[in-house]
Amino acid sequence: MKLIDKMINLKINDMEITVEKGTTVLDAAKKVGIDIPTLCHLDLHELGAVNQSANCRVCVVENEDRGNLVPACAEKVTEGMKIQTDTKKAVMGRRTSLELLLSNHPKDCLTCVKNLDCELQTMANKMNISEIHFTGEMMDHPIDISSGAIMKDPNKCIMCRRCTTMCDDMQTVGVLSPLKRGFDVVVATAFHLDLGETSCTYCGQCVSVCPTAALAELPQTANVWRRINNKDRHTVVQVAPAVRVALGEMFGYEPGEISTGKIVSALKRLGFDAVFDTNFGADLTIVEEATELINRIENNKPLPMLTSCCPAWVQFIEQQFPELLDVPSSCKSPQSMVGALSKTYYAENKGIDPKKVRMVSVMPCVAKKAEAAREELNEQGQKDVDYVITTRELARMIKEAAIDFRSLPDEPFDDILGESTGAASIFGATGGVIEAATRTAYEMMTGKELKNVDFKQMRGMEGIRETSVEINGTTLRIGIAHELRNARKLLEDIRDGNSHFDAIEIMACPGGCIGGGGQPFHHGRTDVLDKRRQALYAMDTTKKRRKSHENAMVQKLYESYLGQPGSQKAHQLLHTTYSAKARI
Amino acid sequence: MRKDVINTKDLEQHHLDSLDAYIDTLDKSRKEESLIPTLYKAQNLFGYLPHNLQWYIAQKLNLPSAHVNGVVSFYSFFSEKPLGKYTVSVCMGTACFVKGADKVLDRILKKTQTEPNEMSEDGKFTVKDVRCIGACGLAPVVTVNEKVYGNISAQQMEEIISQYQEEDND
Ligand code: SF4
Ligand code: SF4
Ligand code: SF4
Ligand code: FES
Ligand code: FES
Numbered sequence: 001m002k003l004i005d006k007m008i009n010l011k012i013n014d015m016e017i018t019v020e021k022g023t024t025v026l027d028a029a030k031k032v033g034i035d036i037p038t039l040c041h042l043d044l045h046e047l048g049a050v051n052q053s054a055n056c057r058v059c060v061v062e063n064e065d066r067g068n069l070v071p072a073c074a075e076k077v078t079e080g081m082k083i084q085t086d087t088k089k090a091v092m093g094r095r096t097s098l099e100l101l102l103s104n105h106p107k108d109c110l111t112c113v114k115n116l117d118c119e120l121q122t123m124a125n126k127m128n129i130s131e132i133h134f135t136g137e138m139m140d141h142p143i144d145i146s147s148g149a150i151m152k153d154p155n156k157c158i159m160c161r162r163c164t165t166m167c168d169d170m171q172t173v174g175v176l177s178p179l180k181r182g183f184d185v186v187v188a189t190a191f192h193l194d195l196g197e198t199s200c201t202y203c204g205q206c207v208s209v210c211p212t213a214a215l216a217e218l219p220q221t222a223n224v225w226r227r228i229n230n231k232d233r234h235t236v237v238q239v240a241p242a243v244r245v246a247l248g249e250m251f252g253y254e255p256g257e258i259s260t261g262k263i264v265s266a267l268k269r270l271g272f273d274a275v276f277d278t279n280f281g282a283d284l285t286i287v288e289e290a291t292e293l294i295n296r297i298e299n300n301k302p303l304p305m306l307t308s309c310c311p312a313w314v315q316f317i318e319q320q321f322p323e324l325l326d327v328p329s330s331c332k333s334p335q336s337m338v339g340a341l342s343k344t345y346y347a348e349n350k351g352i353d354p355k356k357v358r359m360v361s362v363m364p365c366v367a368k369k370a371e372a373a374r375e376e377l378n379e380q381g382q383k384d385v386d387y388v389i390t391t392r393e394l395a396r397m398i399k400e401a402a403i404d405f406r407s408l409p410d411e412p413f414d415d416i417l418g419e420s421t422g423a424a425s426i427f428g429a430t431g432g433v434i435e436a437a438t439r440t441a442y443e444m445m446t447g448k449e450l451k452n453v454d455f456k457q458m459r460g461m462e463g464i465r466e467t468s469v470e471i472n473g474t475t476l477r478i479g480i481a482h483e484l485r486n487a488r489k490l491l492e493d494i495r496d497g498n499s500h501f502d503a504i505e506i507m508a509c510p511g512g513c514i515g516g517g518g519q520p521f522h523h524g525r526t527d528v529l530d531k532r533r534q535a536l537y538a539m540d541t542t543k544k545r546r547k548s549h550e551n552a553m554v555q556k557l558y559e560s561y562l563g564q565p566g567s568q569k570a571h572q573l574l575h576t577t578y579s580a581k582a583r584i
Numbered sequence: 585m586r587k588d589v590i591n592t593k594d595l596e597q598h599h600l601d602s603l604d605a606y607i608d609t610l611d612k613s614r615k616e617e618s619l620i621p622t623l624y625k626a627q628n629l630f631g632y633l634p635h636n637l638q639w640y641i642a643q644k645l646n647l648p649s650a651h652v653n654g655v656v657s658f659y660s661f662f663s664e665k666p667l668g669k670y671t672v673s674v675c676m677g678t679a680c681f682v683k684g685a686d687k688v689l690d691r692i693l694k695k696t697q698t699e700p701n702e703m704s705e706d707g708k709f710t711v712k713d714v715r716c717i718g719a720c721g722l723a724p725v726v727t728v729n730e731k732v733y734g735n736i737s738a739q740q741m742e743e744i745i746s747q748y749q750e751e752d753n754d
Contacts, residue, residue: 173648174648174650175650177654178654178658180657181658188650190589190635190638190642190648190650190652193586197586197589583643584586584642
């Protein structure tokens with residue numbers, strides 16, 4: 001076909017334009033700078049998820065020849081088409097669609113978790129809605145908080161189907177589906193089970209795109225305040241790698257602004273007794289994981305070994321591939337390692353009763369909330385981590401405490417769980433964990449210095465990446481996947497005996513934790529993820545030490561407390577187990 | 585609740601065997617397309633589609649249970665609850681509705697002492713409200729199993745239900 005056959009000529013608001021066949025009216029309009037409002041529509045094609053349910057009709061425009069209204073997000077251009085985006089009919093059509101959605105929507109914006117960050121609210125403002133001319137029958141569904149991670153409030157659902165698109169297409173988990181039809185239709189779990197009873201991985205990708213508060217993280221800020229204010233408790237906190245390159249967005253900084261020092265400062269002002277770095281745990285994870293990998297290679301134990309720091313991914317393998325539970329590393333996640341050490345090593349060092357220590361984590365992640373509640377990470381009633389709040393929740397606490405974030409000084413993390421290397425910084429990006437592990441495994445296996453620590457072939461945003469590294473004459477074959485649909489492919493290969501990898505890194509979220517379900521909302525802008533990712537790699541290069549085993553506080557921990565990497569004590573505190581779960 | 589869903593012990597084994605045999609004949613690469621025929625088969629075997637049977641089918645076809653449940657709850661043909669001997673379907677399409685289908689439905693529910701989609705206590709009736717069945721010229725329309733009753737009034741319908749009730753008492 002000649003290029004000319006693939007091009008379509010049309011007019012939008014009397015402007016002549018030529019676009020490729022198959023383009024939607026919405027995208028065609030964008031080309032000439034016309035911004036048509038949309039609500040249900042979400043185009044994350046770089047991440048493998050495009051929501052085209054076209055059922056809100058907030059984007060309707062007028063087709064001049066036919067005189068009818070068409071949804072711009074779904075209507076494909078045709079030759080000679082004439083579109084008007086701002087006729088009275090089109091504007092009224094959009095208003096009516098929105099008013100219909102608002103008519104049965106709860107109007108408790110003032111106290112809603114999405115207040116000022118809600119796309120429905122923004123749209124009402126944009127369309128200058130001051131009155132709703134319909135009275136809709138209100139829904140009356142129970143709010144589901146059974147998962148401990150996600151709050152599902154179907155009364156706030158506008159049936160945009162973004163969540164099902166993420167869960168089906170990006171994650172291939174399929175937890176949510178519209179049930180029934182017509183007025184009764186509701187996006188729900190199978191058989192209306194509680195979310196906590198389903199195969200939800202709590203990755204939170206549905207949360208990160210839900211335009212309203214129908215899906216949100218289960219807030220824990222009130223509980224955290226209670227712990228901080230209880231002076232009989234020693235309340236400590238830790239901050240994950242990906243938080244420091246995203247939190248700034250909630251205070252007007254550009255995506256990718258690094259605000260580590262300000263975050264530490266803010267946490268001290270909030271009243272935490274000590275501020276630790278999850279990156280310390282990341283370095284520790286690498287030392288344990290690299291030791292485990294070498295042990296598996298040298299003793300012909302099951303390979304590939306899979307990284308285990310992403311709890312959504314752990315949940316996924318336990319439910320979807322229960323026959324493969326010997327492949328993940330037995331290492332706990334960095335948050336759990338730091339948690340366990342805060343109640344043993346740190347408490348003993350400080351002479352504090354471990355029972356009085358409470359650990360709070362600030363995570364880019366919704367799944368970490370559920371991870372903290374895992375039985376395996378709860379020794380004799382003492383949990384590794386007591387409360388998990390997301391990046392968004394921390395921003396809310398800082399605002400609540402009236403702290404002027406932008407004018408905070410930089411402060412350092414506290415001893416003895418506060419140091420980190422460049423290898424830990426990149427944990428928050430897809431490929432970062434395996435790159436960090438390779439740096440350490442190389443030196444452990446060869447006893448020689450690794451001169452060039454940059455394994456650029458492991459970086460990037462491609463869903464599945466493969467590479468190999470020569471170490472001492474052995475080839476280490478490495479696989480990397482992010483988003484669970486890609487993880488599924490690698491796991492199917494392992495199950496069917498077609499996998500040739502020695503080590504695989506898996507992250508559930510797009511781009512890794514930088515795209516986690518607890519991060520500031522990207523509102524469909526994928527460049528935000530890229531900027532956060534680049535900031536992590538930039539942080540790595542500015543660190544004096546860039547290999548996890550060179551972390552002096554980690555070395556001290558082994559010398560004075562754990563003994564060798566992989567020792568019995570290390571296993572007791574830093575490793576865990578997995579169990580098969582039913583797939584629903 | 586979850587335990588009930590994943591426990592299939594109460595499903596009759598010989599029916600499950602027939603269902604398995606049927607699923608084995610399907611093209612595995614087209615599991616989405618296989619779903620409706622499989623549900624149809626299962627409902628014929630078991631009479632209805634309890635949650636654990638839907639879960640079982642989801643495992644067999646390697647589909648998420650939510651998708652299976654979504655399809656089952658979308659089509660009024662499928663039932664998640666045991667069906668009475670007679671399925672009484674009252675059309676609630678526009679044509680039937682304007683001719684008083686709601687009154688007909690009310691009367692039937694009263695006469696059979698049931699709620700929509702629930703089986704009556706004697707196991708004889710399940711009353712459903714359904715979408716347009718394409719017989720608008722006969723509005724309002726009610727079907728009892730395969731039999732169609734058109735232009736029916738609430739009073740007439742009550743008598744018809746009585747006949748079904750008595751006929752079985754012989
Ligand atoms: S949290 Fe993840 S797995 Fe759970 S419903 Fe949302 S997208 Fe699906
Ligand atoms: S829960 Fe949220 S994302 Fe899902 S359909 Fe409802 S409004 Fe849309
Ligand atoms: S990729 Fe990171 S943010 Fe996403 S679920 Fe896994 S650990 Fe959490
Ligand atoms: S944005 Fe086009 S129909 Fe919702
Ligand atoms: S409306 Fe009842 S048959 Fe069409």
